[in-house]
Amino acid sequence: MRNDRYASLLEHVEKPGRYTGGELNSEWKDPSEVDLRLCFCFPDSYEIGMSNLGMRILVGCFNRMDGVFCERCYAPWPDMEAQLRAHGLPLYALESGDPLTSFAAVLFTLQYELCYTNVLNMLDLAGIPLLASERGEEYPLIVAGGPCAYNPEPLADFVDVFSIGEGEEALPELAALLRTCREEGVPKQELLYRISQLEGFYVPSLYDVTYRPDGMLESFRPNREGVPATVRKRIIEHLDDVYFPVDSPVPYLEVVHDRAVLEVNRGCVRGCRFCQAGMVYRPYRDKSPETLDACAAASVRNTGYTELSLTSLSISDYPRLPELIDRLLRWTEERRVSLSLPSQRIDAFYEELMEKVMSVRKSGLTFAPEAGTQRLRDVINKNITEEEILTACGKAFDGGRNSLKLYFMNGLPSETDEDVAGIAALAQRIVDLFYSQKRPGRSVNVTVSVSCFVPKPFTPFQWEGQTAPDELERRQKLLRDCIRSRKIDYKYHDARVSRLEAIFARGDRRLGRALAEAVRRGQRFDAWDEFFDYDRWMGIFDDLGIDPSFYANRTFGEDELLPWDFLDIGVSKKFLLSERHKAQAARTTPDCRTKCAGCGASALCRERCSCDEWREEQAERTEKA
Amino acid sequence: MIYVFASFSKTGNLKYISHLDLNRAMTRLLIRSGLPIRFSEGFNPHPKLTFAQPLSLFQESLCEVAEFRLDEGADCPDEAGTLAALRAVEPEGLHFTNVTYSDRKLPVCKAAKYELTFRTALSPEALSALFEGEMPVLKKTKTKETIVDISPLIREKRFSAVEGGVKLCCTLPCGDAYLNPSFLVSFLGERVAGTRILRTELLF
Known part of the structure; x- marks a missing residue:
């Protein structure tokens, strides 16, 4: 930060390093010499925001542009907010210390529904009117994107522009348009229209929504000629060619993911029916080991990190993983850099790989069976069998591991008490497996971590109502009673937090009022236990005449117009529906490599597609034509 | 093995960075420098790094001293070379002013x-x-x-x-x-x- 207006505040807050910027590798350009100033905001704490790869990528994309300077801002912790408000000072960007109102555009990444109140609170702290309709030409353009933008409607009243899909190409296009329009003095209304003409941008004020007497959506259409009825998400076709930051800011404070990160692939070939990421990031694309190795080396060189983490929705589905690991190990061991691999799928877990990575540092092992019985695993299309789970665990134990973490979900569609008890039984069999062989001096620890199912847009389960919190809590207690072994640790999520998440995940524009009211009543950092207040939220819905069950717990009609139907993520609604029906019959769908399920996402790739079957089909079609 | 005493200033926004955070930042800086840093033994090797006198949060300094160790060998530069290598990777607010080699540990600061x-x-x-x-x-x-x-x-x-x-x-x-x-x-x-x-x- 290049000014000391805030110095007296910083002596009175916890971790002042959150608010000063100036980290190693942070960007600096003279604001008086650039022609477009942007501020990228993360609506959660500095420690969470600095761990976010997407934000690092996009800030880097802007700053690579000549004449564009993109600064950063993270949600101030309540102690800092109190200081800012007490001194009447606005929220500012870390690099320059200038208030958010000094920027042409302020961009938010939406990682989680429970950050929405922070988005509004940050605008409020910056002295920016919350409602888009109340912001004149003098205010920055408010832009939002990220995973939650796949249902942008709850924030439609507040955000001028949503970026749908991957932003590496789209956002620089937006910046270029913004710059031209500012030079030409184009008024905001016209600017918004021009943005709506770019692919992958949704301008909520250009669409009108009507509702039926029963409260369901009746129509959703553009209110100006030329505005597209459907907004298609953007993707990057060739990941090897796309910008990837290898000189990101390195925080002084200890942040959540304090390590160098390599993005191995995007999308997932699996198709678990509850998983939003598995659908919205389709089609599957990956980077070559050569690209990744070069990025890793540059990252370590530029940051000094001694830990390197590979990120992926399902790392073991990366076909060239052994080759990548070999390449990395050629230099990481010598340079004392440790590797970590996330989200291992049980069926693809192999010993050799584990041993290689373990030779650097032994890290915890996590598997996600998601459900306790084969029937329910088939319903959700988690294509693994109990035998595969036990084999993988056995290998882990033989490889010297003593502790395992298993992820499950309660409240999945069609879950019965038998499925709940199945979680305990599976964990018990894993413990028994450990003791089935003599392992002198060792004891086992199995952590069972159970979250609550939240129906998400653009999944085969988007229509399913969420199980009510009381019933979820009953199942959580039932599971606790089923667990007998002291070798099993049991953790579960707060069902009421998941309900609030479901309300906003499947919400529509009418929830905007509730968000604004919640912020007015002091709600923020809802994702944090210490600030989450379910009763206050229910009070707000009640006072505003909003029925939260309508959004969270109702089973949506298959012919119902959904608030996010106007977005095209590549995967067709028809496919989602057929997957839902297969789930109801407990029938599985093979992964994309085994057989193309015809979801439609490959059509997003213009030149290349990772799915052979689809490519053949396209070729045939072209021939016929 | 050489003991290196690196003097540096810690000013400006770095006064908001605690000693613990500085320790981590200095470790990363040493790794970035490419110097033949001596690492600790054991399962989680890290550069052996100590400071003459920790500095509290909200205080600045012109005279901090960090001690770390270099492996003697062909790729080990002289004092001026080490100073240059450290300066090449120093972050804003931290500036190296001097490097001295020694064959023993840093004396106690009185x-x-x-x-x-x-x-x-x-x-x-x-x-x-x-x-x-x-x-x-x-x-x-x-x-x-x-x-x-x-x-x-x-x-x-x-x-x-x-x-x-x-x-x-x-x-x-x-x-x-x-x-x-x-x-x-x-x-x-x-x-x-x-x-x-x-x-x-x-x-x-």
């Missing part, structure tokens, strides 16, 4: 010189008078709170007028009898509106 700039309406004389008598402050440890007279610990006091306040140059003990300069500020309490604390020299 005392430190400070410059405290008080924003106050008091004159240097009035402030000086306050420092003449007993100076009781409350020292807290995990288990107990005691009132301590810090007056005898403050040596070589010099007061002078500066714009908007008074500057105090003084020497405070390090080691077992360490006195954090923030106690001088808490002693003055409401009489000063703000204080800049700058460490100017470490005495070994």
Whole structure:
């Protein structure tokens, strides 16, 4: 930060390093010499925001542009907010210390529904009117994107522009348009229209929504000629060619993911029916080991990190993983850099790989069976069998591991008490497996971590109502009673937090009022236990005449117009529906490599597609034509 | 193996960075420097790094000293080379001023010189008078709170007028009898509106 207006505040807050910027590798350009100033905001704490790869990528994309300077801002912790408000000072960007109102555009990444109140609170702290309709030409353009933008409607009243899909190409296009329009003095209304003409941008004020007497959506259409009825998400076709930051800011404070990160692939070939990421990031694309190795080396060189983490929705589905690991190990061991691999799928877990990575540092092992019985695993299309789970665990134990973490979900569609008890039984069999062989001096620890199912847009389960919190809590207690072994640790999520998440995940524009009211009543950092207040939220819905069950717990009609139907993520609604029906019959769908399920996402790739079957089909079609 | 004493300043926004965070940043800096750093043995190897005298949050310094070790060999530069390698990777607010090689560890730091700039309406004389008598402050440890007279610990006091306040140059003990300069500020309490604390020299 290049000014000391805030110095007296910083002596009175916890971790002042959150608010000063100036980290190693942070960007600096003279604001008086650039022609477009942007501020990228993360609506959660500095420690969470600095761990976010997407934000690092996009800030880097802007700053690579000549004449564009993109600064950063993270949600101030309540102690800092109190200081800012007490001194009447606005929220500012870390690099320059200038208030958010000094920027042409302020961009938010939406990682989680429970950050929405922070988005509004940050605008409020910056002295920016919350409602888009109340912001004149003098205010920055408010832009939002990220995973939650796949249902942008709850924030439609507040955000001028949503970026749908991957932003590496789209956002620089937006910046270029913004710059031209500012030079030409184009008024905001016209600017918004021009943005709506770019692919992958949704301008909520250009669409009108009507509702039926029963409260369901009746129509959703553009209110100006030329505005597209459907907004298609953007993707990057060739990941090897796309910008990837290898000189990101390195925080002084200890942040959540304090390590160098390599993005191995995007999308997932699996198709678990509850998983939003598995659908919205389709089609599957990956980077070559050569690209990744070069990025890793540059990252370590530029940051000094001694830990390197590979990120992926399902790392073991990366076909060239052994080759990548070999390449990395050629230099990481010598340079004392440790590797970590996330989200291992049980069926693809192999010993050799584990041993290689373990030779650097032994890290915890996590598997996600998601459900306790084969029937329910088939319903959700988690294509693994109990035998595969036990084999993988056995290998882990033989490889010297003593502790395992298993992820499950309660409240999945069609879950019965038998499925709940199945979680305990599976964990018990894993413990028994450990003791089935003599392992002198060792004891086992199995952590069972159970979250609550939240129906998400653009999944085969988007229509399913969420199980009510009381019933979820009953199942959580039932599971606790089923667990007998002291070798099993049991953790579960707060069902009421998941309900609030479901309300906003499947919400529509009418929830905007509730968000604004919640912020007015002091709600923020809802994702944090210490600030989450379910009763206050229910009070707000009640006072505003909003029925939260309508959004969270109702089973949506298959012919119902959904608030996010106007977005095209590549995967067709028809496919989602057929997957839902297969789930109801407990029938599985093979992964994309085994057989193309015809979801439609490959059509997003213009030149290349990772799915052979689809490519053949396209070729045939072209021939016929 | 060579012991390296690297002197550096820590100023500006780095005063908001704690000693623990600085330690981590310095470790990463050493790795980025490409110098033949000696790592610790064991399962989680890391550069062996110590500091002459930790600096508290909200304080700046012109004279910090970090000690780390280099492996002697063909790729080990001389003192000037090491200084250049460190400077090439230093972050904003941290600036290396000197590098000295030694065959033994850093000696114990006995005392430190400070410059405290008080924003106050008091004159240097009035402030000086306050420092003449007993100076009781409350020292807290995990288990107990005691009132301590810090007056005898403050040596070589010099007061002078500066714009908007008074500057105090003084020497405070390090080691077992360490006195954090923030106690001088808490002693003055409401009489000063703000204080800049700058460490100017470490005495070994």
